[in-house]
Amino acid sequence: MASDILIPFFIFSSIFGIAYVYFTTRNKERLALIEKGADARLFNSGKRFSFGEIILNLALLSIGIGVGVLVGAMLEQGGMDSDVSFPASIFIFAGIGLTVSFFVNRKLSQSES
Template identity: 35%
Template structure:
């Protein structure tokens, strides 16, 4: 009974601890930049944030397509151990999405 409640509490505390440490280190970094008279525009890196959201979005789309293709193949061939298709195609299409993201970011870099 006690173990059933300790695990979720520890998980939630860990997440809040990671967020706290991230925000605290970011604050220290910004204070150090202000003390060294670094311009404020270097604090806000908008293209980098957009690249991360593109990467995460493409990864999730790739994972979704992989699960869908695994489902379709599983039902077409009706193999008893068909759950392997979900696993394989999820990673295959997730990886392909990340490769496509790399190509897109490389093309954007060449334009600028």
């Protein structure tokens, strides 16, 4: 009975603790760099994803999952166990969709530069 309450509590408290340590450490590091005279542009050096890239990633992932469901249904009709055919084909085609979105995004970013 107590484990039903304690397990989610420990999971969420661990996630909160990791996030808290990460953000407080990052804040202290940035304050120390600013005190030493570092340029503030140093913190904005990471690449930001545009809204179009996120939509493209989600669209290709959704297409991959849809194709995976269709292939899983075809494999089930062919005699394969549905406990194997559906998850396997969904994960395979979702991975293919994400791989395609990676190459499409890379090609788009190279054409912008």
